[in-house]
Amino acid sequence: MVEGRESLENLIEKIIFINRVAKVHKGGRRFRFAAIVVVGDGNGRVGYALGKAPEVPDAIRKALDKARKNMVEVPVVQGTIPHEVLGEYGSAKVILKPASPGTGVIAGGVVRAIMDAVGVKDILTKCLNSTNPHNVVKAVFNAFSQLESAEMVAQKRGKSIEDIAA
Secondary structure, three states: OHHHHHHHHOOEEEEEEEEEEEEEEOOEEEEEEEEEEEEEOOOOEEEEEEEEEOOHHHHHHHHHHHHHHOOEEOOOEOOEOOOOEEEEEOOEEEEEEEOOOOOOEEOOHHHHHHHHHHOOOOEEEEEEOOOOHHHHHHHHHHHHHHOOOHHHHHHHHOOOHHHHHO
């Protein structure tokens, strides 16, 4: 149990977006908050979640708990991604391109927060059509699901990594 807690303490937590929602009643408006957060270990594992609550800190806490439970593996090769990929969700499209060392993270706010949490140091990104934070986050995770490292491709084809690279 102690080891699990230590790994949770080292996570990078980023708040992507906080939305205030109003519901109109006879006595006035009632406000609630929705928070999108990203949690990563900076070493290829990342998760995201949406938390809703009457207060901002409660919404963030709920989202962080959910995000920790829904983490996925992202192949990171020498600080970048293995190949170019296009992620889509709704009308949002996100292009992720590997970059040479020293380039840095060329990305907007939402994608930059996700890349920081994953641990990607060099990448080129572009959001197309929609910049809605909900859909952009889901498009990035769609792109992550399409990424395959050379080891994964070699294992799938039943060949060695040298055969794939040649």
